[in-house]
Structures are given as structure tokens and as C-alpha cells.
Amino acid sequence: MPFLFTIALAIAFLGVSTVASAIKVVNEYERGVKFTFGKFTEVMPPGLGVVVPFVQTWERVDMRVKAVDVPQQESITRDNVTVSINAVIYYKVRNAERAIIEVERYQYAVRQLAQTTMRNVVGEVDLDALLGEREKISQQIRQIIDAATDPWGIEVQSVELKDIILADDMQRVIARQAEAERERRAVTIQAEGELEAAENLAEAARRMSGVDGALHLRTLQTLRGISSDDTNLVALPIPMEALRTLERLGEDLGERLEASDDSDGGGHATEDEEDEGTAGDPGTLEEGNADGAWPDRSPGDAPEFAPSRREEPSERDASERSSSSAS
Structure with missing residues (x-):
């Protein structure tokens, strides 16, 4: 009797264990792939599933990322x-x-x-x-x-x-390249800024030149800004009309100097021709000197000396003796 009870208890335990092992729990984020004698049977959805021991097998698959x-x-x-x-x-x-x-x-x-x-x-x-x-x-x-x-x-x-890891020498090369690129961009931006500032300044000057009193107002604003700074600079305002007058006077003076230079060049040419004409005739030259008919010269011309007649030695000795006797 006790032996039969033990066998029955073992059979009951084996049956309960078999049923318990046949029940599978599939989570919501999982799927169960079931095979019966090695052949695909179905995909078990989330929840309870049954897998017959020794007949069926299954694989759990996680469907999450x-x-x-x-x-x-x-x-x-x-x-x-x-x-x-x-x-x-x-x-x-x-x-x-x-x-x-x-x-x-x-x-x-x-x-x-x-x-x-x-x-x-x-x-x-x-x-x-x-x-x-x-x-x-x-x-x-x-x-x-x-x-x-x-x-x-x-x-x-x-x-x-x-x-992305590079070698040390390649990192240094890339660093130098990046630095050169930044310098190029800085120079380009500075040049573009200077160009834009010059264009704006030219446009402002063009507009101010067409408005009466605009330049005077701008000058006064500049002087006010200078006086507000803590500097030893002294600004003397000069009217624009005075500057324009000085500019015109300078232009007139330049034109007169050019005209004077042209006239001086013509006068020298005439004197050269007269000198060439009279160089071969000493008598004519002496008559011209006696009459005082020298060619006209401008005050700025260098003095010119007429060629003199060469004295003979006898005449020079006679003049020396007369001067000594007179003394």
C-alpha cells in the first residue's frame, strides 16, 4: 500500500510538472516562435501559450529596439x-x-x-x-x-x-589648416567691411554735397566731438569758402607760372639767334653796346655778358704806363 501511494504521488507530481512546463508566458514586447517536431508552427502572441513537452519547442524573440x-x-x-x-x-x-x-x-x-x-x-x-x-x-x-x-x-x-580618431601628426595638420582658414575669413570679412564703409562714405559725401549747409553742419558736429574728448588738440574752424578761394588762387598762380615759363623759353631762343648773328662782326656788336640796344630780358633771367674785344699786349702796356705817370 505505501508503495502504490508513492508511485501515484510520483505520477501526479510528474503530471503537474509537465503541465506547468507546457504553459509559457509571453511578454508584451516579445513574440514566441513555436516548432512542432522541428517544423515551424506559429508565432505565439503576448500572453499565455502552450508548448507540449517533448513534442514542441519555441524561441523567445525581443521585439524592442x-x-x-x-x-x-x-x-x-x-x-x-x-x-x-x-x-x-x-x-x-x-x-x-x-x-x-x-x-x-x-x-x-x-x-x-x-x-x-x-x-x-x-x-x-x-x-x-x-x-x-x-x-x-x-x-x-x-x-x-x-x-x-x-x-x-x-x-x-x-x-x-x-x-573618429586621427593620428597626432594629422591632428596638427588639421589644426594648422583650420587656423589658416579662420585667418582667411577674417581678412575677407575685414576687406568687405572696408569696401562697404567706403561705398557708404562716398554715397554720404555725394548726398551732402547736394544739400546747402550739410557740410558745415557735419564740420560742426566733428568739432564738437573733438572738443568733448579729453585731448590737447585745438581745432580751428576754417570756412569752406576760404578753402575754395585758396584752391582757385593756387590754380591761377600755377597757370601764370606756366605761361611765364613758356615766354621765357621764347625769349632765350631770340637772344641765341641775335648772338649767332652778331658773333662774326665785332663792329656791329660795339655799335649795339654803344647805343644801348640790348635785347629785352625779363627780371628773372640770368645776366648775360656780351663778348668783349681782346686787347693787344701793346695797348695794355700803354694803359699801365699812363696810369703810373698820373699817380
């Missing part, structure tokens, strides 16, 4: 620059059946596919594009991975490049 870190790896860009880059991928399972049947360990497969795709895409772009167009490159990687994982029932939602 997953984040997968892509390990840091070295890649070579199109312009032969070595960079170390890592990323993170966000994906989710859309079809639990295909995620279990079409690929083994879909998490590992997605990670490996992301590594190779990222390396290939980085090798097709330049360093400048990699640093300046990270969003575009991330989108390109996402599209490639999503197209490859679509048969697995997996949707890649986004890919984010985390760190």
Missing part, C-alpha cells in the same frame, strides 16, 4: 589617411519568424555586418568628407545595412558614428 556598439576599428580613407572609428546601431525585429529561421544569432550577424559596411564606406570617402559629412555617411551606412538585413526580418533605424 536594440542598440549595438560597433567596436573601434582602423580604416583607410580614399586619400590614404588612417582613422580609428566606432559607431552604434539601433535596430529592431519586424518579423520574429524570419529572424529565427533565416539567420543564426541575428544579433551577432548584425554587428559583423555593421563593421564591414562601415569599413567599406569610410574607404570610399575623403577625410574632409568624413569629418564634415558625418550625418550623410551615417545615413549611407544605415541604408546598406538595412537592405542586407531586410530578408532577416530586421529593420535598421539609425546608425551614429561616435568617435
